Amino acid sequence: MGKLDWIKEELEELKKKGLYVTIRVLQSAQGPWIVVNGKRVLNMCSNNYLGLAAHPKIKEAAIRAILDYGVGAGAVRTIAGTMELHVELEEKLAKFKKREAAILFQSGYNANLGAISALLKKGEDGVFLSEELNHASIIDGMRLSGAPKVIYKHLDMEDLKKKLEENKDKKKKIIVTDGVFSMDGDLAPLPEIVELAEQYDAIVYVDDAHGEGVLGDHGRGIVDHFKLHDRVDFEMGTLSKAFGVIGGYVAGPEEAIEYLKQRARPFLFSSAMNPPDVAAAIAAVEILQKSDDLVKKLWDNTHYLQKGLRDLGYDLGNTKHPITPVMLYDEKLAQEFSRRLFEEYNIFAQAIVYPTVPLGTARIRLEPSAAHSKEDLKLVIDAFEDLGKKTGFLK
Ligand code: PMP
Numbered sequence: 001m002g003k004l005d006w007i008k009e010e011l012e013e014l015k016k017k018g019l020y021v022t023i024r025v026l027q028s029a030q031g032p033w034i035v036v037n038g039k040r041v042l043n044m045c046s047n048n049y050l051g052l053a054a055h056p057k058i059k060e061a062a063i064r065a066i067l068d069y070g071v072g073a074g075a076v077r078t079i080a081g082t083m084e085l086h087v088e089l090e091e092k093l094a095k096f097k098k099r100e101a102a103i104l105f106q107s108g109y110n111a112n113l114g115a116i117s118a119l120l121k122k123g124e125d126g127v128f129l130s131e132e133l134n135h136a137s138i139i140d141g142m143r144l145s146g147a148p149k150v151i152y153k154h155l156d157m158e159d160l161k162k163k164l165e166e167n168k169d170k171k172k173k174i175i176v177t178d179g180v181f182s183m184d185g186d187l188a189p190l191p192e193i194v195e196l197a198e199q200y201d202a203i204v205y206v207d208d209a210h211g212e213g214v215l216g217d218h219g220r221g222i223v224d225h226f227k228l229h230d231r232v233d234f235e236m237g238t239l240s241k242a243f244g245v246i247g248g249y250v251a252g253p254e255e256a257i258e259y260l261k262q263r264a265r266p267f268l269f270s271s272a273m274n275p276p277d278v279a280a281a282i283a284a285v286e287i288l289q290k291s292d293d294l295v296k297k298l299w300d301n302t303h304y305l306q307k308g309l310r311d312l313g314y315d316l317g318n319t320k321h322p323i324t325p326v327m328l329y330d331e332k333l334a335q336e337f338s339r340r341l342f343e344e345y346n347i348f349a350q351a352i353v354y355p356t357v358p359l360g361t362a363r364i365r366l367e368p369s370a371a372h373s374k375e376d377l378k379l380v381i382d383a384f385e386d387l388g389k390k391t392g393f394l395k
Pocket of ligand 1: 109110112135137182207210238240241248
């Protein structure tokens, strides 16, 4: 027995359980159409909501930054110093989100990991109140913190209230929730969460990864959508989805952000975002500040696609967002749909199955973008009609 034989066994086990992920190789930029294994396919599974990942102005900004600043940040900012570009992006993000300040991280994952673990520590008189369907990066942030957590049921404000009541004597109570739930496209009931937080003097931390560039005025996110700017303490965002680049951030009160710069581990122990990525993100924020045309186009496309699919008889759950879960329920059927969409209809769309979602709720998750044309989306609707009939799913 070799000392790494267990890895082979684990991989075999994953394959047996149908949990082994095959990663497709793209030979083109992100966009509405991409080339996968030499084949041109319609891309329906990217978070590039506004089509900014290959936007000419953003590419130019990145190239200019390479010429001026090079490709690397050198080290962590507390050691190598911070580039003016990082400061500029933080200021631009804070202004865009109508908050006092923002702190950059290398990814959305690191933003949650760093901020959440810094806000409450093991041994402190406090507790996280975490929504049942929160993203893995929130869960990992709480794990890194080591502080106790209480899970409240998905969208269930009675349950949150009950759990706040049970913990009302704790000094720090931190409610952490995704703003948009990424597998269903449903929204956290933020106004009710904020009311409860105020009643129990709890901190509110919202992960706005999918709200960014999609919800609110000019895509300012879920807090702007509900007009709760002064009542949500922390807004985490990612630069990798609607902004089309990479990186993450947390926006909030100035002192609290300063505290995160002193305490958040990925900020202190991992090198800063690369200059071209920062410059690209600055250009993305500027595009959104200037115009909401892309956000409007995204919503127009979303309504068109979702109406077309609902008219065919598909159940799209409770989505209030471009995330479009086409419910097929059966795991094998969802896998078959994904495979046949790719092979027979040239559509790249991911099947989402257990354990990512509960057994019996398998689906194809479609993500329209502002870069798709109506003709593109009509191809998707027609493919779902055809395949739905061929498989007997649509009567
Ligand atoms: N939060 C949520 C809700 C997400 O969907 C994601 C991305 N999958 C992240 C955080 C992490 O963001 P990033 O990809 O920028 O690390």
